[in-house]
Amino acid sequence: MIHYHPSVTVSDNIPPKTTPSGKSRLLVIGNGMAGARTVEEILLRGGADQFDITMFGDEPYGNYNRILLSNVLNGSQRADEIFLNPLSWYTENDVTLYAGVRVKSIDRAAKTVLTTNGETYPYDKLIIATGSRPFVPPMEGVNDENGGLKPGVFVFRTIEDCNKIAGHAVKSRRAAVIGGGLLGLEAAKGLLNYGAEVHVIHLANHLMENQLDSTAGLILRSTMERMGVKVHLGKSTAAVLGEGHVTGLRFKDGETLDCDMVVVSAGIRPNAEIGKEAGLTTERAIVVDDQMRSVDDPDIYVVGECAQHRGKVYGLVAPLWEQGITLADHLTKRKETAIYHGSKIATKLKVMGVELASMGITEPQEADDEVVVFSEPKRGIYKKMIIRGDTLVGATLLGDISKASYLMQAFDRGTPLPDERASLLFDLGTATVAGTMLEMPNETQICNCNGVSKGAIKDCVLGGKKSLKAVMDATRAGTGCGSCKSLVKEVVEWACDGEVEEDPSIHYYVPGVPLQKHVLIAAIQSQNLRSVSSVFEALANGVEEVGSKMGLASLLKTIWGAEYEDERDSRYINDRVHANIQKDRTFSVVPRIFGGVTTADDLIKIGEVAKKYDVPMVKFTGGQRIDLLGVKKEDLPGMWKDLGMPSGHAYAKSFRTCKTCVGTDFCRYGLGDSTSLGIAIEKRFQGLETPGKIKMATAGCPRNCSEAMVKDLGAVAIEGGKWELYVGGGAGAHIRKGDLFCTLGSHEEVIHMMGRFMQYYRENAKYLERTYSFVPRIGLEKLRQILLEDSEGICDRLDTEMQASVDAYVDPWLEAETPATANQFTTLVGAGGAI
Amino acid sequence: MPFSQTEIALKSVNLGSIQQIPPGEGREFAVDGELIAIFHSRNGKTYATQALCPHRQAPLADGLLGGATLQCPYHAWKFDLETGRKLGDDACELDTYAVNLTAAGEIILTL
Numbered sequence: 001m002i003h004y005h006p007s008v009t010v011s012d013n014i015p016p017k018t019t020p021s022g023k024s025r026l027l028v029i030g031n032g033m034a035g036a037r038t039v040e041e042i043l044l045r046g047g048a049d050q051f052d053i054t055m056f057g058d059e060p061y062g063n064y065n066r067i068l069l070s071n072v073l074n075g076s077q078r079a080d081e082i083f084l085n086p087l088s089w090y091t092e093n094d095v096t097l098y099a100g101v102r103v104k105s106i107d108r109a110a111k112t113v114l115t116t117n118g119e120t121y122p123y124d125k126l127i128i129a130t131g132s133r134p135f136v137p138p139m140e141g142v143n144d145e146n147g148g149l150k151p152g153v154f155v156f157r158t159i160e161d162c163n164k165i166a167g168h169a170v171k172s173r174r175a176a177v178i179g180g181g182l183l184g185l186e187a188a189k190g191l192l193n194y195g196a197e198v199h200v201i202h203l204a205n206h207l208m209e210n211q212l213d214s215t216a217g218l219i220l221r222s223t224m225e226r227m228g229v230k231v232h233l234g235k236s237t238a239a240v241l242g243e244g245h246v247t248g249l250r251f252k253d254g255e256t257l258d259c260d261m262v263v264v265s266a267g268i269r270p271n272a273e274i275g276k277e278a279g280l281t282t283e284r285a286i287v288v289d290d291q292m293r294s295v296d297d298p299d300i301y302v303v304g305e306c307a308q309h310r311g312k313v314y315g316l317v318a319p320l321w322e323q324g325i326t327l328a329d330h331l332t333k334r335k336e337t338a339i340y341h342g343s344k345i346a347t348k349l350k351v352m353g354v355e356l357a358s359m360g361i362t363e364p365q366e367a368d369d370e371v372v373v374f375s376e377p378k379r380g381i382y383k384k385m386i387i388r389g390d391t392l393v394g395a396t397l398l399g400d401i402s403k404a405s406y407l408m409q410a411f412d413r414g415t416p417l418p419d420e421r422a423s424l425l426f427d428l429g430t431a432t433v434a435g436t437m438l439e440m441p442n443e444t445q446i447c448n449c450n451g452v453s454k455g456a457i458k459d460c461v462l463g464g465k466k467s468l469k470a471v472m473d474a475t476r477a478g479t480g481c482g483s484c485k486s487l488v489k490e491v492v493e494w495a496c497d498g499e500v501e502e503d504p505s506i507h508y509y510v511p512g513v514p515l516q517k518h519v520l521i522a523a524i525q526s527q528n529l530r531s532v533s534s535v536f537e538a539l540a541n542g543v544e545e546v547g548s549k550m551g552l553a554s555l556l557k558t559i560w561g562a563e564y565e566d567e568r569d570s571r572y573i574n575d576r577v578h579a580n581i582q583k584d585r586t587f588s589v590v591p592r593i594f595g596g597v598t599t600a601d602d603l604i605k606i607g608e609v610a611k612k613y614d615v616p617m618v619k620f621t622g623g624q625r626i627d628l629l630g631v632k633k634e635d636l637p638g639m640w641k642d643l644g645m646p647s648g649h650a651y652a653k654s655f656r657t658c659k660t661c662v663g664t665d666f667c668r669y670g671l672g673d674s675t676s677l678g679i680a681i682e683k684r685f686q687g688l689e690t691p692g693k694i695k696m697a698t699a700g701c702p703r704n705c706s707e708a709m710v711k712d713l714g715a716v717a718i719e720g721g722k723w724e725l726y727v728g729g730g731a732g733a734h735i736r737k738g739d740l741f742c743t744l745g746s747h748e749e750v751i752h753m754m755g756r757f758m759q760y761y762r763e764n765a766k767y768l769e770r771t772y773s774f775v776p777r778i779g780l781e782k783l784r785q786i787l788l789e790d791s792e793g794i795c796d797r798l799d800t801e802m803q804a805s806v807d808a809y810v811d812p813w814l815e816a817e818t819p820a821t822a823n824q825f826t827t828l829v830g831a832g833g834a835i
Numbered sequence: 836m837p838f839s840q841t842e843i844a845l846k847s848v849n850l851g852s853i854q855q856i857p858p859g860e861g862r863e864f865a866v867d868g869e870l871i872a873i874f875h876s877r878n879g880k881t882y883a884t885q886a887l888c889p890h891r892q893a894p895l896a897d898g899l900l901g902g903a904t905l906q907c908p909y910h911a912w913k914f915d916l917e918t919g920r921k922l923g924d925d926a927c928e929l930d931t932y933a934v935n936l937t938a939a940g941e942i943i944l945t946l
């Protein structure tokens with residue numbers, strides 16, 4: 001039911017205690033962001049069965065998103081686009097709304113409220129959510145003779161204010177904004193769009209002094225001035241000049257500024273009078289307990305900017321949401337013990353098109369507080385963190401807020417920070433969270449491969465799975481491309497509320513054999529275990545664990561080389577048929593094209609084969625070769641024979657490709673022969689099993705056309721006939737620039753060092769661990785000591801083992817002639833009929 | 836389960852030698868137009884299920900087999916071949932069929 005300015009129907013006699021429906025009467029004064037949200041929370045908790053709800057709102061419409069008024073002012077949104085609860089919402093939810101009706105007073109003894117048009121309404125429970133109003137500091141000439149604001153002077157709080165400002169701004173030539181806080185700056189930005197010259201007058205010595213330290217304030221000032229806003233700091237306005245209409249401002253220091261409009265944005269004052277006059281304890285605002293109840297009257301609740309909780313009055317929306325939840329829990333008796341603990345203020349704000357996030361303190365307060373700062377004034381970037389012990393107690397991000405979500409979460413929850421502080425301020429790897437955990441809606445998809453939402457992970461944890469692995473197993477989150485794994489971990493930690501259990505199996509090389517990699521290798525060698533089944537027999541009580549087979553097969557091949565006892569069932573289907581399975585159960589065929597260099601004859605042959613087998617797609621890959629996609633399993637052997645080229649291993653956890661650039665052969669910049677180096681590398685290492693894929697590239701100069709700096713191993717030619725060797729790079733699911741490992745003098749040296757590095761990686765990496773994780777885990781310095789300085793005395797052995805593996809290589813496509821197992825390439829074995 | 840003459844009378848089929856399926860692997864067969872995956876586990880048992888994964892129709896015979904657990908080749912869902920049930924999810928089940936080996940190592944499937 002919606003009522004506009006109801007004119008009659010005044011009840012003289014106070015109605016009975018309960019309504020005809022038998023429910024209690026809940027009255028809400030104030031239909032703003034806190035009031036309406038709190039009613040939503042009450043309805044969510046079944047409040048409609050307990051209460052007849054009536055709301056009074058001074059503004060003549062439903063509830064809107066006040067935050068977005070800045071957009072309305074700058075023209076990026078229309079006023080009708082920012083409604084949160086349109087009038088229909090009230091009707092649908094059986095909430096009676098008196099829109100445009102102001103409550104004048106509360107009679108606590110009679111339990112009624114009186115509106116300004118003289119009507120009385122009884123209540124059983126009352127919620128005061130009257131918010132606050134703009135504060136206009138005393139200035140000579142700010143008012144007109146009626147006590148209203150002088151024509152040309154405005155405040156900025158409501159849709160109506162917006163309309164008035166906009167109406168005036170179109171004809172304004174110079175506008176002044178008094179106040180350089182968040183709202184003042186947003187108003188200034190809005191005004192710029194109307195073509196006026198805009199001045200911001202600020203009392204303090206830097207902008208937004210509540211959220212920023214002086215350095216950040218200074219950077220913000222120059223950013224704003226670049227955008228065309230003139231900033232006056234340390235200026236106190238004494239008078240608004242002009243007879244009948246604004247013509248300028250006069251400051252305490254005697255200076256003046258001509259202007260034809262003024263927006264006052266000098267802070268807010270809670271609308272607390274209504275409580276004070278009713279005898280409720282009121283300091284800066286109406287004082288409430290931890291259930292958001294007035295400390296004087298158990299039937300009166302207060303929420304939003306007009307409430308003072310534990311000495312604090314909040315002027316931002318996030319705390320209001322939390323207050324509303326506690327209030328609703330308590331009022332509906334869903335959780336009578338609910339407690340509002342107060343909020344930590346962390347905000348992400350958009351001022352003047354400047355990105356800004358701020359939380360906690362702005363300056364260190366204790367002797368041991370650690371301050372980490374990055375400042376790049378020219379680009380308007382400033383990042384500062386204040387860390388106490390291991391937790392974040394304050395942060396400011398200006399100009400680049402890409403890390404805001406993570407920091408807000410760490411601040412909010414007080415979680416321990418990683419040692420590498422730089423990673424908190426910069427994206428060193430792949431992107432992370434898009435919002436704090438608390439903020440993040442339950443529907444947010446965390447794992448994009450398996451479509452697992454935050455809510456599903458949370459439910460799984462609440463259902464008792466308290467380790468990352470248990471959650472991953474149960475939900476499959478993080479088990480696709482793996483790029484979301486760190487995010488899944490964050491959600492699990494958040495949902496466990498610090499009680500994450502570590503699954504011991506994460507330290508095992510494979511989950512089914514309870515041994516770490518080096519112990520496992522020692523056991524395999526000492527017990528002479530040469531097949532996967534013998535490992536299960538000897539080391540896992542004979543239990544064959546399906547998720548461990550591929551990892552064991554890869555390791556045994558690395559350890560035993562040619563003496564490995566190959567059991568085909570331990571291989572993934574790709575490695576059984578030497579092709580990559582596709583979504584329609586066909587396979588892809590990628591012949592090796594050494595270094596990406598081919599010949600006309602080979603291309604013709606590939607074309608002929610593609611025609612002969614009716615290949616649905618022929619595609620150049622990102623690895624500089626050609627993919628024949630959509631091939632039937634039965635056709636694989638025939639196709640390989642016809643091609644007469646070796647396998648490209650595009651399906652295996654092994655050395656993949658070495659991409660090259662044209663280098664010295666044709667390029668005018670080429671410093672080293674990258675093409676023949678790449679071909680030599682690929683000839684030597686083709687098919688080599690590795691724990692994770694190894695992708696390489698060689699570049700003829702630091703222009704890096706083959707992307708050698710973001711490969712597992714990359715060689716880049718530099719002046720003087722030398723090669724730089726990069727390790728640990730990747731640019732797939734995880735992006736990491738490779739580390740410069742060493743500089744070498746010849747092709748032979750490069751190939752030799754690559755081999756040594758790969759052998760060490762094969763022996764020490766976890767299964768599926770790519771070098772972009774392995775290198776940082778072991779540490780670049782340590783790797784240099786071991787592989788360059790031979791600190792462990794193993795280099796000779798590594799070189800020998802690598803040579804043995806290279807020698808043991810057999811092209812798997814030769815199985816076209818002699819299949820390894822029964823029906824290796826058969827899709828349908830046989831058909832039977834009833835006996 | 837011993838192989839009983841009465842059971843096969845109506846709907847049993849002989850799919851031929853178990854040697855068509857390497858140990859630890861699976862293969863796909865067609866029986867009266869229906870596709871069936873038969874698994875030859877290293878635990879000594881033989882299992883039979885529907886051929887395609889209920890998730891995205893992957894050929895289950897191309898999966899990885901460990902004891903009585905099968906891991907789908909596409910997205911690694913795991914199934915218990917004894918019951919057909921997806922691990923950790925009671926709602927999802929594969930159709931399973933009785934399958935036995937004769938003394939001569941022939942696969943007898945009962946539909």
Ligand code: SRM
Pocket residue numbers: 481580581582583588590619620621622623624625627650651656657659693695710711712729730731732733734770
């Ligand atoms: C064919 C190709 C795409 C293309 O059309 O160009 C391709 C196709 C596949 N890539 Fe890739 N990748 C291909 C180049 C790349 C590249 C670029 C490169 O090699 O320079 C990358 C980024 C480089 C890197 O890895 O650092 C790349 C990063 C990935 C990743 C992410 C790996 C990571 O940990 O970051 C995966 C997923 C994985 O390995 O788990 C992946 C996985 C896959 C798989 C194998 C998915 C799968 O398991 O089935 C795709 C097979 C499709 C199919 O059905 O055949 N592919 N993939 C490229 C083959 C290159 C080749 O000739 O061998």
Ligand SMILES: Cc1cc2nc3c(=O)[nH]c(=O)nc-3n(C[C@H](O)[C@H](O)[C@H](O)COP(=O)(O)OP(=O)(O)OC[C@H]3O[C@@H](n4cnc5c(N)ncnc54)[C@H](O)[C@@H]3O)c2cc1C
Pocket residue numbers: 029030031032033034035056057058059066067068069070101102103104129130131132156157158183186271274303304305306314315316317318320347349350
């Ligand atoms: C332009 C602008 C931008 C902002 N940007 C941000 C931001 O980016 N982030 C952020 O967190 N916060 C922002 N805020 C602050 C945020 O809007 C407030 O914190 C929030 O609206 C407070 O909610 P409230 O319900 O307490 O008060 P309000 O939303 O003001 O609601 C109070 C309502 O009660 C009505 N009312 C008052 N007295 C009576 C009465 N006696 N009888 C009947 N009705 C009455 C008022 O008319 C009003 O509609 C911004 C505010 C403005 C104005």
Ligand code: SF4
Pocket residue numbers: none
């Ligand atoms: S080819 Fe690579 S990027 Fe493309 S869909 Fe497959 S895995 Fe993803």
Ligand code: FES
Pocket residue numbers: 888889890891892893907908909910911912
């Ligand atoms: S198709 Fe089997 S798990 Fe997706």
